[in-house]
Every structure is written in C-alpha cells, then in structure tokens.
Amino acid sequence: MKFKLETAEGLRPQIWTIAGSDSCAGAGLQADLLTAHDLEVECATAVTAITAQNIKGVTAIQPSSPELLAAQLDALAATNPAKVIKIGMLGSAELVRVVADKIATYKATWAEPPLVVCDPVLVASSGANLALDDLMQALPALLAQTDVLTPNASELATLSGVALNSVAELKQACAALLKQGVKAVWAKGGHLALTPKIALDYFTDGQREIVLSSAMIDAPHTHGTGCTLASALASALAHDFFMEDALVIAKAYVYQGLKQVTGRGNLAHLGWPTERVNFPRVESAQTELGKQFGLGESWPEAVPFARCDTNKLGVYPVVDSVEWIERLLNMGIKTIQLRIKDKTDAEVEADVKRAIDLGHQHQARLFINDYWQLAVKHGAYGVHLGQEDLEVADLQKIAAAGLRLGISTHGYFELLRASQLQPSYIALGHIFPTTTKDMPSKPQGLAKLSRYAQLMQDYPLVAIGGIDLPRAKQVWQCGVGSVAVVRAITEAADPVAAVAELEAIVSQ
Ligand SMILES: Cc1ncc(COP(=O)(O)OP(=O)(O)O)c(N)n1
Numbered sequence: 001m002k003f004k005l006e007t008a009e010g011l012r013p014q015i016w017t018i019a020g021s022d023s024c025a026g027a028g029l030q031a032d033l034l035t036a037h038d039l040e041v042e043c044a045t046a047v048t049a050i051t052a053q054n055i056k057g058v059t060a061i062q063p064s065s066p067e068l069l070a071a072q073l074d075a076l077a078a079t080n081p082a083k084v085i086k087i088g089m090l091g092s093a094e095l096v097r098v099v100a101d102k103i104a105t106y107k108a109t110w111a112e113p114p115l116v117v118c119d120p121v122l123v124a125s126s127g128a129n130l131a132l133d134d135l136m137q138a139l140p141a142l143l144a145q146t147d148v149l150t151p152n153a154s155e156l157a158t159l160s161g162v163a164l165n166s167v168a169e170l171k172q173a174c175a176a177l178l179k180q181g182v183k184a185v186w187a188k189g190g191h192l193a194l195t196p197k198i199a200l201d202y203f204t205d206g207q208r209e210i211v212l213s214s215a216m217i218d219a220p221h222t223h224g225t226g227c228t229l230a231s232a233l234a235s236a237l238a239h240d241f242f243m244e245d246a247l248v249i250a251k252a253y254v255y256q257g258l259k260q261v262t263g264r265g266n267l268a269h270l271g272w273p274t275e276r277v278n279f280p281r282v283e284s285a286q287t288e289l290g291k292q293f294g295l296g297e298s299w300p301e302a303v304p305f306a307r308c309d310t311n312k313l314g315v316y317p318v319v320d321s322v323e324w325i326e327r328l329l330n331m332g333i334k335t336i337q338l339r340i341k342d343k344t345d346a347e348v349e350a351d352v353k354r355a356i357d358l359g360h361q362h363q364a365r366l367f368i369n370d371y372w373q374l375a376v377k378h379g380a381y382g383v384h385l386g387q388e389d390l391e392v393a394d395l396q397k398i399a400a401a402g403l404r405l406g407i408s409t410h411g412y413f414e415l416l417r418a419s420q421l422q423p424s425y426i427a428l429g430h431i432f433p434t435t436t437k438d439m440p441s442k443p444q445g446l447a448k449l450s451r452y453a454q455l456m457q458d459y460p461l462v463a464i465g466g467i468d469l470p471r472a473k474q475v476w477q478c479g480v481g482s483v484a485v486v487r488a489i490t491e492a493a494d495p496v497a498a499v500a501e502l503e504a505i506v507s508q
C-alpha cells in the first residue's frame with residue numbers, strides 16, 4: 001500500500017517556481033508544474049517571461065515587468081509561503097534583482113526560511129542564448145541566496161569561467177561558484193564531454209561530494225530536462241528528504257521521463273519513480289568513476305553475501321540480553337538480534353557465543369549487532385551493521401565466513417548504496433519516533449517507507465524504529481518483509497501476547 005506524502009496538516013508541501021512560460025510546455029514553468037504534480041507537491045508560479053518556443057528553439061521572449069514579478073511574489077508570500085523556491089529563467093538583470101531581494105527578505109523574516117534551488121538558465125538545451133551581459137552582472141546577488149545551483153556543463157563553464165576538460169576543472173568550477181556564496185552545486189553531466197556514455201552528476205557543498213551515474217540515454221530530444229531536474233529536486237526537498245535522497249529521486253524522475261520522450265519531443269512525466277532500473281548508481285571510493293573523482297569517503301567493496309532463506313524475515317525482536325534471546329526463541333521467534341552497546345569484545349563474548357548457540361538450537365536466524373568479529377568467530381547466522389560500522393568492518397571476512405549481512409539505511413541514497421553491496425537484508429529506519437536509540441534524523445513515516453519498499457520489492461526489507469502494536473499493521477501494509485521491534489516486546493505488559501499479536505500481523 002502506498003501512503004500519501006503530506007504535511008502534518010494533511011496538505012501537499014508548497015513550492016514555488018519562478019520561471020518563464022514555455023509555449024510547447026516541455027520546459028519552463030509548465031514542466032515544473034507537471035513535475036511538482038507528479039512528485040506530490042503544490043506548485044505556485046511567478047512568471048518571469050513569456051516565451052514562444054518549441055523543441056527547435058526560442059523565437060520570441062517577452063519578460064515580465066519587475067513590478068509584475070514583484071506583485072506575483074508578494075501575492076504568493078501573503079498566502080502560500082514556500083518550503084522550497086525553484087528559480088528558472090530570469091530574462092533580465094532587473095528581474096534577477098527583484099528575485100534576489102525578495103528571497104533575501106523571505107530568508108531573513110519567515111519562520112521557516114525557504115530553500116532555494118536555482119537552475120541558471122543562461123542557455124536553453126534547445127540552444128537559444130537567453131543570457132544577457134547585464135544579467136550576468138546581477139547574478140551574484142542571487143547566487144548568494146542559492147542553496148543548490150543546478151548548472152549544466154555550459155552554464156557551469158560560463159558562470160565559473162572555467163573550461164570543463166577534466167575532472168579537476170569540473171571541481172574547480174564548482175569551487176568557484178561556492179566561493180560566490182552558493183551553498184551547493186549540482187553539476188549535471190548530461191552534456192559533459194568527460195564521460196560521453198555516462199550521464200554523470202557531481203554534487204558538492206564544499207564538505208561532501210556525491211557522484212551519481214546512469215547510462216546515457218540516446219533520447220531524440222532533451223528539451224526540458226534541466227527545468228524538470230531542478231523542480232524534481234525542489235519537490236523532493238519539500239518532502240523533507242535529505243539532499244542526497246532528493247538528488248537520486250530527481251535523477252530517477254528525469255531518467256524515466258527521458259526514456260519515454262513523447263512523439264512531440266517533450267520529456268514524459270510518469271509519476272513518482274518506483275523502478276530500480278531508473279535510479280542512478282551511487283559512485284564510491286572503490287568504483288572506477290569514484291576513483292576518477294578522488295572520492296575520499298571510505299566505503300567497502302561489494303562482496304556477495306549469503307542470502308537469507310526468505311525475504312520475509314517476519315517478527316524481528318532486537319534485544320540486549322541472552323535472557324531475552326532465550327525467552328523469545330522459546331516463544332517460537334525465528335529472526336532475532338542481540339544488540340549490546342558500548343562494551344568491549346571481552347565483556348560481551350560469552351553472551352554473544354551463548355546467543356549464537358541458542359540460535360542454532362532453535363534453528364533461528366540469529367544476528368549479532370556491531371560485534372562482527374565475534375559473530376564470525378562463533379558462527380552466527382548473520383551480522384547487523386549500521387552506516388558508520390560499514391566504514392570499519394571487514395566485509396570480505398564476513399562474506400567469506402558465510403554470514404549474512406543486514407545493513408541499516410535511512411533514505412533513498414543509503415538504500416541504493418547499500419543495495420550495491422548486495423547485503424542479505426536492508427533495514428529501513430527509523431520509521432516512528434523512538435526512545436531506544438538516539439537518531440540524528442527525523443522519523444521516516446509510512447509514506448516514505450512504502451516508497452522504499454516499492455523500490456526494493458524483491459529484497460528482504462526490515463522496518464525498524466518506534467513500531468508499536470497499533471502501528472505494526474500499517475508498517476506491514478507498506479510491503480516490508482519484517483518488522484523489527486525493541487520496546488513493543490521488551491516493555492509490553494504481556495510479551496507473549498505482544499509476540500502473538502505481531503506474528504498475527506505478519507502472517508496476513
Ligand atoms: C534491524 C536493525 N536495524 C537497524 C539497526 C541499527 O543499527 P545501527 O545503525 O548500526 O545502530 P546500532 O543498533 O548499532 O546502535 C539495528 N541494530 N537493527
């Protein structure tokens with residue numbers, strides 16, 4: 001079942017597009033509206049220009065007056081404050097100044113300052129040059145208000161003054177824009193000569209670098225891809241996805257649309273992306289492209305792990321003592337985890353060994369959290385590791401010993417990156433608020449969970465975090481194969497009844 005992505009008030013989040021009208025509706029505000037609708041946000045518009053164009057090019061432009069643009073923005077600000085503002089074509093320096101001034105005010109005065117995604121439409125993908133010299137001069141004021149800039153190769157080269165003949169120059173160009181006050185740059189590689197067969201995108205905010213790749217699609221037309229990508233990014237950010245998640249959603253949305261460019265040459269708008277083939281590959285320090293980009297973040301190499309004997313791992317208690325392991329195995333639990341925190345190997349070894357032995361006796365899938373060396377040493381069914389654990393664990397050893405591996409993930413990006421390691425299961429969390437573990441992020445909720453489950457429907461998936469008995473049914477309806485719980489069992493007045501109730505839910 002797919003749950004709706006909506007605000008606490010039951011509304012679609014609000015975004016704005018400040019953009020030009022494209023008469024053929026493949027790009028500009030028309031593309032933004034179609035994208036926003038597909039990605040389940042409400043999109044208000046402030047029109048910067050009316051253009052006459054088709055996929056062959058732009059034949060006329062009539063910019064809005066600065067007063068008219070300002071009036072549109074004032075009208076929207078009064079009743080529809082935006083969570084994210086997407087900026088597209090701004091036909092003149094005066095309009096750039098109006099937008100930069102207004103956004104500076106919103107950022108300074110709104111209770112929830114908007115995020116700004118700016119697609120610097122200097123050259124449309126159809127080839128028409130919409131840039132004006134004085135527009136370039138006005139741009140720095142807008143760049144200073146921009147959270148993510150989404151230039152294509154030629155826009156990036158023009159704005160930074162750096163030719164893009166190498167990875168080093170691409171990075172240099174992005175660094176130059178960060179210096180101008182842009183918080184992050186997402187350089188779109190669709191037109192990059194560096195990797196002709198791969199549509200490669202490079203994101204940096206000066207702290208982290210993300211490289212996403214997809215096979216290049218030989219589409220007859222790419223009109224509107226830039227606008228669509230930026231508005232898809234804005235839409236995903238409006239749903240509170242992390243930046244890295246929003247990037248992969250946007251790239252997948254454009255990719256699926258490009259595969260089905262319409263007979264008239266416009267990108268297709270096909271709804272929320274759900275098919276894994278349309279999602280990009282996440283490059284890492286170990287991959288060919290990752291090496292080319294000098295990605296530093298340590299990330300393990302992919303190794304094939306033993307598979308779980310089922311995709312439906314069912315009720316999955318996560319407990320911190322051998323006593324609980326024994327009690328629950330005696331109740332018939334078949335998937336279980338020993339999760340002891342903050343002790344030395346020597347302190348936990350006896351408990352780990354005892355739990356593993358009990359797992360074998362009951363023919364249960366016994367996972368050890370964190371202590372992977374002890375799990376290997378004593379032959380556990382599997383190991384559970386989080387994102388940070390992956391940076392230090394030796395996955396080759398875990399795989400070579402025939403243990404299963406479960407990995408924690410917290411969104412699309414981590415899910416895709418984890419799936420590239422082909423673990424035995426993937427955990428998705430935290431779904432609801434929890435007091436059991438300090439979580440740096442917000443709970444994911446059912447709407448996001450149902451989308452992850454749809455994307456990875458052939459994979460053993462485990463949902464975790466704040467799942468109590470009343471919520472377990474809805475979590476199960478999202479399509480996961482397992483419900484992992486701590487307090488729902490350990491703090492239940494009657495743990496036997498709680499297990500029975502959970503078992504009844506997962507057998508539906
Ligand atoms: C099934 C399952 N999912 C997630 C976790 C959390 O693992 P991790 O992120 O490594 O955090 P700690 O549990 O180690 O605090 C888990 N243990 N089990």
Ligand SMILES: Cc1ncsc1CCOP(=O)(O)O
Pocket residue numbers: 318429430433434435436437464465466467484485486487488
């Ligand atoms: C270990 C862990 N990882 C993500 S949430 C969580 C704790 C889940 O505990 P509870 O079921 O009591 O909310």
Ligand SMILES: [Mg+2]
Pocket residue numbers: 369370384385386389
């Ligand atoms: Mg851990």
